Amino acid sequence: MLGSVAQRVPDAADPAALLTFLDGASAALARTGAVLVVHPAWRADAAVKLVRRARMLLATDRIARMPLDLPPLALSLVADQLAYTAPHAPPGVLASIAPHLADRLFAGAWLASVAKLERGQAKLGQHMRSYLPGSGFMVTSAAETTVHRITGAKPVQDIARRPLDPVLMLAANAQGDPDWLERQLRPALQAVQVTSVAAPPLSAGFWGSGKYTEFVAFSGHPHDLHHVMRSVHCVRCPWCGEPTALPACPFCGEKQPRADAPPQPEAQPGPAPRPGTAHAPAAPPRQTPATSP
Structure with missing residues (x-):
């Protein structure tokens, strides 16, 4: 609000x-x-x-x-x-x-299992390893959801883009692995601070698991x-x-003109009316928005 x-x-x-x-x-x-x-x-x-x-x-x-x-x-x-x-x-x-x-965010979670993860492309082998004790997965959700199996050789997936320094993190733990976040993910993101918060009510359903450590990294720069x-x-x-700047106004629902639309040519004046035949133009009907939020 x-x-x-x-x-x-x-x-x-x-x-x-x-x-x-x-x-x-x-x-x-x-x-x-x-x-x-x-x-x-x-x-x-x-x-x-x-x-x-x-x-x-x-x-x-x-x-x-x-x-x-x-x-x-x-x-x-x-x-x-x-x-x-x-x-x-x-x-x-x-x-x-x-x-x-x-x-501009980097968001995801550590999951004990991806067997019930509905988002992302978890491979069959990753689903099978979800049933093995000690398994762990790093799942990120940005433009697309990616799944990475955590191993000793590669505990964190490649991070192509990180937030602007200084990087801050929020973390919500629900029987997950906060040590992995602190010892592995935090250095990879070069985060200067991690703040623990309560787990959101929808998190377990979103991740398909009751055992997770959800995180989001963002820039703490005052001008970001x-x-x-x-x-x-x-x-x-x-x-x-x-x-x-949206395609449709979020309040009235009116579709917005495209910024790159070519300008409309100005109407050319028609022939002058004959004397005694001119009438005042009728007011155009009021249009209503084509869509509603």
Whole structure:
């Protein structure tokens, strides 16, 4: 929610979540005039219904949603980054920078087993080794999910891109291997600090295991968020006026004109009307947005 620390809705599918969300959304609308709901793209149905019902019951289009394809801990971090940035940027800009913040993270988990991992391409041999005692896997989730079997020769997979220095890490342990994270992954990422946090409620389901150590690494540089905001070019939505860089306005749903679209030629004036036949032009009908969030 904008203008405050990001508030959590425990389970959007729970009927009681609607009442909790309505109370929080009403307060946020009165305080800041807008609400941005960040939710996992891989569990979107409940969030879509929640936002639609809230918009209808509160009679407002100032509640938007932003789906992100991130693991639970990384998703929680981006929500907090947006809440931190909210006092300094319009809500449409916040929605626009959310995917860029997600791209700058390095997120994943240590798993004892990948036998029930639904995301990523775990090989048959990795599935079989999941049943052996002492097995461990490093699973990263970025543009695509990758699975690496941890061995003594290669305890950490190759890291092609790491966050800007100084690198900070959040870690949530649930019967996993925090020693691996501290002794192997932290040096590989050159992280200066690891902070332990509570495990998100959706983590076990996302990773397909009750034994995991989830992590997310991000830049602690004071200008990193500022750089992201400056690199995203927003224009005002022609329908509601909200600044956005997304294909469709997150609030009114209006599709935005492409930035690279060629300019339309100006209309050429027609022949002058004959005397006594000119009429005032009729006002064009008001159009409605083609889509809704």
